[in-house]
Amino acid sequence: MIENKTEISIEALRAGDREEFSRLVDAYSGPIYRLALKMLGIPTDAEDVLQNTFLKAFQHLEAFEGRSSLSTWLYRIASNEALMLLRKQHHEIPLSDFATEDEDNSDYSPAQFTDWCCLPEDEFLSSESKAALDHAVQHLPEVQRIVFILRDIEGLSIQETSEALNLSEAAVKTRLLRARLRLREELSTYYGERLDKRSKG
Amino acid sequence: MSEPDQTKCRSLLGCLSDYVDGTLSEDLCEEIEHHVAECRNCHIVVDTLRKTIRLYHESAAETGEVPGVVRERLFRALNLDDFLQH
Numbered sequence: 001m002i003e004n005k006t007e008i009s010i011e012a013l014r015a016g017d018r019e020e021f022s023r024l025v026d027a028y029s030g031p032i033y034r035l036a037l038k039m040l041g042i043p044t045d046a047e048d049v050l051q052n053t054f055l056k057a058f059q060h061l062e063a064f065e066g067r068s069s070l071s072t073w074l075y076r077i078a079s080n081e082a083l084m085l086l087r088k089q090h091h092e093i094p095l096s097d098f099a100t101e102d103e104d105n106s107d108y109s110p111a112q113f114t115d116w117c118c119l120p121e122d123e124f125l126s127s128e129s130k131a132a133l134d135h136a137v138q139h140l141p142e143v144q145r146i147v148f149i150l151r152d153i154e155g156l157s158i159q160e161t162s163e164a165l166n167l168s169e170a171a172v173k174t175r176l177l178r179a180r181l182r183l184r185e186e187l188s189t190y191y192g193e194r195l196d197k198r199s200k201g
Numbered sequence: 202m203s204e205p206d207q208t209k210c211r212s213l214l215g216c217l218s219d220y221v222d223g224t225l226s227e228d229l230c231e232e233i234e235h236h237v238a239e240c241r242n243c244h245i246v247v248d249t250l251r252k253t254i255r256l257y258h259e260s261a262a263e264t265g266e267v268p269g270v271v272r273e274r275l276f277r278a279l280n281l282d283d284f285l286q287h
Contacts, residue, residue, distance in 0.1 A: 018281060184249055
């Protein structure tokens with residue numbers, strides 16, 4: 001989530017004010033780097049996406065019409081950059097090829113019913129636990145991963161996520177639900193084991 | 202809690218995101234709440250789904266900074282070296 005700590009002047013950016021652009025970079029590079037890192041999992045890849053995002057933003061400032069917010073616009077560029085990099089590496093199906101999406105969620109029916117919410121707070125704060133969270137996200141299909149990161153990690157609304165990815169709100173909601181259900185299964189396995197270990201002493 | 206009606210469990214699946222986000226219509230919310238009160242499995246699914254989303258949301262707050270060297274290389278790539286000190 002991007003906090004509006006700094007007021008950035010779009011007029012100054014358009015006029016080529018470099019100092020204003022450096023303020024834009026400082027205000028937004030944290031969230032953009034985080035998105036790239038969660039999406040790609042490799043710091044050097046995330047850094048490539050970070051640099052390309054701001055290079056493209058700088059080149060296309062004139063095309064920024066202000067219909068969406070600056071942050072949504074930057075998330076849009078960064079999402080495209082991250083997906084392009086993944087596609088180059090794995091040749092996966094592009095996001096836009098999922099034009100029709102069936103409504104059948106039966107493959108996503110919950111299979112794990114362990115109540116792990118009661119684990120003590122230190123279990124959730126450990127570095128092992130955080131690594132397990134990241135690992136689970138990185139194993140989502142990329143079309144679900146980018147939606148989940150924008151909506152649930154970066155805190156964009158459904159509408160902003162759909163603007164950033166050029167997807168319908170219905171498609172965003174379907175992918176979000178599936179991502180959330182998958183992650184719940186993954187975390188249920190991980191924290192279920194933690195629960196077992198604790199009960200065995 | 203009684204034996205869960207699995208048809209109901211499945212039919213509620215599609216509404217779960219809207220339910221945990223608080224954007225579901227009032228009557229559907231009531232329907233879910235009624236079912237969840239009777240169905241232990243769905244109760245756990247709703248609780249652990251909420252917890253899953255909260256854990257990820259909280260994880261964002263801890264990783265919002267760009268490492269210093271990454272910032273430096275970024276500023277150089279953008280020809281903004283003269284503003285590195287800000």
